Amino acid sequence: MAHTLIGTVTSDSRDKTITVSIISRETHPLYRKQYSKTRKYTAHDAKNEAHVGDRVQIAMSRPISKTKAYTLVKIIEKARGTVELKEDVNKAYEAEKVGADEIARVKKAEKAEKEAKKAEKEAEKTTKSSASKSSDKTDKNDEEDA
Numbered sequence: 001m002a003h004t005l006i007g008t009v010t011s012d013s014r015d016k017t018i019t020v021s022i023i024s025r026e027t028h029p030l031y032r033k034q035y036s037k038t039r040k041y042t043a044h045d046a047k048n049e050a051h052v053g054d055r056v057q058i059a060m061s062r063p064i065s066k067t068k069a070y071t072l073v074k075i076i077e078k079a080r081g082t083v084e085l086k087e088d089v090n091k092a093y094e095a096e097k098v099g100a101d102e103i104a105r106v107k108k109a110e111k112a113e114k115e116a117k118k119a120e121k122e123a124e125k126t127t128k129s130s131a132s133k134s135s136d137k138t139d140k141n142d143e144e145d146a
Helices: 087-145
Strands: 004-011 017-027 034-044 055-060 068-077
Touching: 004 034, 004 068, 017 055, 017 068, 034 055
Parallel strands: 034 068
Antiparallel strands: 004 017, 004 055, 017 034, 055 068
16 A cells, blocks of 8 residues: 555645645654654645645656655544524623723723822812912011011
8 A cells, every 4th residue: 555644634725625724743863852743744635625724645647747746545434513602602702892991981981080089189289388488488478578
C-alpha cells in the first residue's frame, strides 16, 4: 500500500477537496524538549463525504492538482458534532452583554460625579482660605489704624 497518513479534517469548504492536519510530537535534538508539529495536506474527496472534525486516512497518489497529491482512503471516525445554542440563550447572552455595557456606563458616570464633587470641595477650600487671608489682612489693617 502507498504512503498513508491519519489526521483530522480542518477544512471541507472546497469542492471535492479536504484539508487534513496531522499533528506529530517531536523532541528537540539539543534541548530534549518535546513540541507539537502540525502539517497540512490537501486531499481529494471525490464524494464530498468527509467533514470538519472527522478523523480520516489519506494515501499518496498521482498529483491531482498543484497542491493535491493525496486521496481520501476512508473515514476512521466521524466528528461528534458541535453544540448549537438555542435562540433564547443567544438572546439572553446579548441582553447580558448590553446590561454589562450599561453597568460600565453607569459606573463611569458615578466616577465622574465623584470627581466633580471632589473638585467642588477643593474649590471651596481655596475660596475659604483666600477669604480667611483677606479677613486677616482687614483685621491687621484695623489694628494698624487703631
